[in-house]
Amino acid sequence: MIELGIFLTLFCLGFFVGSYAEKQHYKSIVEREQKFMHLVTTSSKRPVGDIGAVRKTHLVRGNAVISVDYFKRIIAGLRAIVGGNVSSYETLLDRSRREAILRLKESCPSASQIINLRIETSSVFKGAKDQTGSVEILAYGTAIYAEK
Amino acid sequence: MEYQPGLPEHNDNISHKHPLMEFALLLGGLSVVAFVVYLLLGLAVDLVAEHISPEQELQWFKRNSVDVIASSMLDHGGEAKRIDSALFQGLKQCLDVDYPLQLWLVKSEKVNALAVPGDDVFVYQGLVDAVQSENGLAFVLAHEIAHFQQRDHLKGIGRGLILASLMAVVGMGDAAALANPAAALSQAQYSQSRESSADAKALQALACHYGHVGGATELFDALLKQEGKFAEFGHYFATHPKTQARIEQIHTWAQSRGYGFKETNPLSTFDGI
Numbered sequence: 442m443i444e445l446g447i448f449l450t451l452f453c454l455g456f457f458v459g460s461y462a463e464k465q466h467y468k469s470i471v472e473r474e475q476k477f478m479h480l481v482t483t484s485s486k487r488p489v490g491d492i493g494a495v496r497k498t499h500l501v502r503g504n505a506v507i508s509v510d511y512f513k514r515i516i517a518g519l520r521a522i523v524g525g526n527v528s529s530y531e532t533l534l535d536r537s538r539r540e541a542i543l544r545l546k547e548s549c550p551s552a553s554q555i556i557n558l559r560i561e562t563s564s565v566f567k568g569a570k571d572q573t574g575s576v577e578i579l580a581y582g583t584a585i586y587a588e589k
Numbered sequence: 590m591e592y593q594p595g596l597p598e599h600n601d602n603i604s605h606k607h608p609l610m611e612f613a614l615l616l617g618g619l620s621v622v623a624f625v626v627y628l629l630l631g632l633a634v635d636l637v638a639e640h641i642s643p644e645q646e647l648q649w650f651k652r653n654s655v656d657v658i659a660s661s662m663l664d665h666g667g668e669a670k671r672i673d674s675a676l677f678q679g680l681k682q683c684l685d686v687d688y689p690l691q692l693w694l695v696k697s698e699k700v701n702a703l704a705v706p707g708d709d710v711f712v713y714q715g716l717v718d719a720v721q722s723e724n725g726l727a728f729v730l731a732h733e734i735a736h737f738q739q740r741d742h743l744k745g746i747g748r749g750l751i752l753a754s755l756m757a758v759v760g761m762g763d764a765a766a767l768a769n770p771a772a773a774l775s776q777a778q779y780s781q782s783r784e785s786s787a788d789a790k791a792l793q794a795l796a797c798h799y800g801h802v803g804g805a806t807e808l809f810d811a812l813l814k815q816e817g818k819f820a821e822f823g824h825y826f827a828t829h830p831k832t833q834a835r836i837e838q839i840h841t842w843a844q845s846r847g848y849g850f851k852e853t854n855p856l857s858t859f860d861g862i
Contacts, residue, residue: 456609471596478594489592516608519615528604528611535602 451511459510463532470539477546481554482582488554494588501555501584503545506565507537508575533576534562541580549584558582627755627775634747638740643688643708646743650707658711664694672712672730676723676798680731683797684738684790692730700812702729704736706743719811722853724804728791731798735790741783752776780828788835792842801851802843806836 481489488495509517513529520527538560546555559581566574604611641649673692681690691709695701698715705711710733712726720726736742752772795802813832830838843850 460608474596478596481592481594483592512608512612516612516615519612519619522619523615526604528606529608531603535600 452515455511455513455515459512462510463536466536466540470536470543473543473547474539477543477550480546480550480552482542482546482558483554483556484558486557488556488585492553492585492587496586496588498583498585499549500581501545501549501552502579502581503541503543503548504577504579505537505540505544506575506577507533507540508566509533534578537562537576537578538580541578545580545582551586552584553587555582555584623755624775627751630751630755631748631779634751635744638743638747641740641743643737646706647708650705658693658695662696663711664696665691669694672726676727677710677730677734679798680727680794681734683794684731684734686734686738690734690737700808700815702733704733704742706746710734710737716808717856720804720807721811721856722804722807723856724795724799724802724853725807726856727798728795728802728805729808731791731794732787734794735787736783738790739783739786741787744783745780748776748779777828781830784829785835785838788830788839789842792839792848793846796846796848799851799854802839802848803850804853805839805843805850807853809836809839 483489509530513533516529517527520529541560542558545558549555561579561581563577563579564575565577669692672694677690677692681687689708693709693711694717695711695713697713699713700715700719701711701713702716703711710730712729712733716729717726720729752775756772792802792805795805809832813836829835842848
């Protein structure tokens with residue numbers, strides 16, 4: 442009885458708070474992506490186009506750690522029984538990747554371009570019974586600054 | 590080629606279906622499968638339990654159950670013996686249970702009685718104190734003997750094992766939080782139906798032993814006073830039917846079978862010896 446009560450509370454908390462947080466996060470992501478759209482970011486090893494002489498370059502990185510909520514974890518748990526698309530984790534990874542890239546861009550707003558962008562993923566927290574708790578996404582690349 | 594910054598109009602990397610929809614589909618589908626499996630295995634257990642002879646049962650479970658309750662709390666002589674010879678044996682005959690059963694008195698204030706696999710029936714002192722008459726105690730004893738007759742204690746263990754195995758499979762991951770209450774619920778519903786059936790048999794034994802069923806609801810009346818306001822919702826998870834419903838059911842049965850409620854024998858018969 443108590444167990445069910447705790448479960449339902451966590452379940453609703455996870456669903457409502459989790460959905461709200463996700464919505465807000467996506468809103469923020471879209472806004473910031475618009476804002477930093479001008480900053481060319483590619484996985485190419487050379488600058489895109491002719492940017493002339495390069496004044497300086499340095500390593501930039503953006504890091505994001507985001508956790509799933511209880512509701513998503515339950516759905517993923519059920520999904521793990523029958524298999525298929527774990528859609529409840531899709532937004533987790535999508536948000537984390539975009540957030541990491543945004544943080545990377547925000548760390549060097551005056552750069553001309555960011556090249557050689559790489560993204561790495563790892564799960565940083567294993568919950569009870571090895572459940573995925575949260576993911577860490579690391580985006581790193583080289584910021585280059587044109588002479589002029 | 591010129592670099593043109595832009596953002597995709599549509600996010601194809603995530604699913605746009607409503608998560609609650611997915612949850613309902615998954616839960617519904619899995620529940621149906623789990624229910625069918627549990628139903629089939631449960632029926633198989635019942636079938637097997639019916640075919641376990643009392644001798645076989647004793648061989649498998651003897652003395653395992655006594656360890657459940659500390660031996661210092663158990664009384665097998667004195668009063669237990671008196672109740673055994675004066676009441677228990679007669680009730681067993683009424684229910685056609687011809688194999689030996691051991692009656693134990695447990696020195697505890699708890700109002701409880703148990704039939705456990707093997708051949709042991711435990712009656713708590715608190716229960717003996719809670720009933721007012723010999724007839725009230727007889728109903729409880731008959732109820733526990735009925736569990737043996739119906740092999741409920743074996744079925745209960747079997748079903749418990751099945752549930753535990755199912756849970757081990759389904760419960761991988763956090764889904765256990767969901768599976769646990771569901772399992773408790775189905776177990777409780779099954780148990781309630783067995784309890785009700787044991788009540789009916791106990792009533793029949795009472796009528797056989799005394800010629801009337803006076804005192805049958807004594808324990809439940811006492812419990813009802815203790816319970817007070819028991820949450821309606823909680824009842825679905827209880828292993829026993831609602832006390833009020835049991836009392837009413839007993840009256841309905843008594844009426845339809847023509848059992849009368851006559852004066853009860855005082856419990857002091859046992860203390861006096």
